[in-house]
Structure formats: structure tokens, C-alpha cells
Amino acid sequence: MKKFVYTLFIAFWASVGTLVLVNMLVPDAAEQAPQRVQEPTETARYSLSEVTKHATLEDCWMVIEGTVYDVSDYVPRHPAPPSVLEPWCGREATEGMRTKGEDSDHSARAWRMLERYRVGGLEPSRRD
Numbered sequence: 001m002k003k004f005v006y007t008l009f010i011a012f013w014a015s016v017g018t019l020v021l022v023n024m025l026v027p028d029a030a031e032q033a034p035q036r037v038q039e040p041t042e043t044a045r046y047s048l049s050e051v052t053k054h055a056t057l058e059d060c061w062m063v064i065e066g067t068v069y070d071v072s073d074y075v076p077r078h079p080a081p082p083s084v085l086e087p088w089c090g091r092e093a094t095e096g097m098r099t100k101g102e103d104s105d106h107s108a109r110a111w112r113m114l115e116r117y118r119v120g121g122l123e124p125s126r127r128d
């Protein structure tokens, strides 16, 4: 019985030790997200006139800080009513994203979320 209790004691502290070690080795998940969107790396490029073709809530593209996003799938999940997003579909929407139509920027979490909807970079404007 004594031996069993001793083995249990050792096993317990060994697991605690392993947990502490693993915790130290895993990188910090709460790492701060960059506030600025990185330069687009995709090869896809869209002109502003292409973006303007996606100006409805069901098909909503936005240009935010030089990157093109298709946020159609996010529209129904956005915390503010769709009418808040609608005026920004199919156009340059950096101001909307930075101000929420008022005067406060979206959170770092919202900016990270936005990256999921990236479709490409903005082609420099030209007459088409």
C-alpha cells in the first residue's frame, strides 16, 4: 500500500512538471496583433471598377488599406445591423473600418478576422 501511494505521489508530480514544461515551451497565444494590415502577398489584383460590381450585402467587397476583401459571408454575423455595412460595400471602406461610422476603430480581433476575407490587392487605378 505504501509503495502504491508513493508511486501515485511521484506520478502526480511528474505530470505537474510536464504540464509546467509544456506551458513554458508553447509560444504566447496572447501575442498582440499588428494594427496595420500587411502588404498583400497574393498575385490576384482587382481594379476599383471591379470592386464596385460587388456593392450589395449579399455580394459585398471592400477595399481597406489597399487590400481587397470579400466580406459577404461575414455580413450576417457582423454585430452591427447590415444597414451599417451596406454603404461601404463595393468601395474604398478604410474609413468605415477605422471609425465604425462613428469615431472608434475596430478591435485588433476584428482586424485579424478581416484577414480571412482577403481576396487580393488593389490594382493601381487606370482608365478601363
Ligand code: HEM
Binding pocket: 062, 071, 074, 078, 079, 080, 084, 085, 088, 093, 095, 096, 097, 099, 100, 101, 105, 106, 107, 108, 109, 110, 113, 114, 117
Ligand atoms: C467598413 C465598414 C464597417 C462598419 C461601418 C462597421 C461598424 C461597426 C460597428 C458600428 C460596430 C459596433 C457594433 C456594436 O457594438 O453593436 C462594429 C463592431 C464590430 N465589427 Fe464592424 N464595421 C465594418 C466592417 C467590419 C468588417 C469588415 C469586419 C470583419 C470582417 C468587422 C468586424 C467587427 C467586429 C468583430 C466587431 C465587434 C467589436 C470589435 O471587435 O471591434 N466590421 N462594427
